[in-house]
Amino acid sequence: MISVSTDKTKLDVPFIQNFLKDIYWAAGRTLEEVQRTIDASFCFGIYLDDKQIGFARVITDYVVFAYLMDVFIDEKYRGKGYSSILIETMMNEPQLQEVKIWRLATTDAHFLYEKFGFTKLNHPEKMMEKIVK
Numbered sequence: 001m002i003s004v005s006t007d008k009t010k011l012d013v014p015f016i017q018n019f020l021k022d023i024y025w026a027a028g029r030t031l032e033e034v035q036r037t038i039d040a041s042f043c044f045g046i047y048l049d050d051k052q053i054g055f056a057r058v059i060t061d062y063v064v065f066a067y068l069m070d071v072f073i074d075e076k077y078r079g080k081g082y083s084s085i086l087i088e089t090m091m092n093e094p095q096l097q098e099v100k101i102w103r104l105a106t107t108d109a110h111f112l113y114e115k116f117g118f119t120k121l122n123h124p125e126k127m128m129e130k131i132v133k
Contacts, residue, residue, distance in 0.1 A: 001049055002047070002082065004046050006042065010052075011045050012052040017029065017034040020070060025107075026070065037069075042058040042096070043055070043056070043058075044057070044086060044093075046089075053082065054077070054083070055072060062095060065103070068090070083112055084112065087116050
C-alpha cells in the first residue's frame with residue numbers, strides 16, 4: 001500500500017541523506033545538513049507498506065511562494081507512478097492551496113512536472129541567483 005505523509009517524525013533521515021549525498025543537486029550533503037533542511041521545510045515522505053521509498057520538500061511562506069526541492073523516488077521503485085502520486089499529493093495539500101507562485105529546478109524531469117502545470121519561466125530575464133561555494 002502506498003501512502004504519503006507530512007509527518008516529519010516518520011521520515012527516515014539516513015535514507016534521505018544516503019540518496020542525496022550522491023545525486024548531482026545535493027552531492028556531499030551531510031546528515032546534519034539534511035536534518036536542517038527538513039527542519040526548515042514542509043516535507044513529504046512517500047511510503048510503500050510503511051517503508052520510505054521517496055521524499056520531497058517545499059520551502060514556502062504558505063501564501064505567495066513555494067519552491068519544490070529534493071524530489072526523489074528510490075531507484076528500486078521508479079517507473080511505477082510513485083513520483084506522480086507524490087507530486088499530486090503535494091499540489092493538493094490543503095496547507096499549500098493559497099500559494100500563488102510555485103518554482104523548481106530540474107535537469108531531467110520536465111515531463112513529470114509539466115503534468116502538474118509547471119512550465120518554463122515566462123520571463124527568465126527577470127530571475128537572478130547567487131551561488132555561494
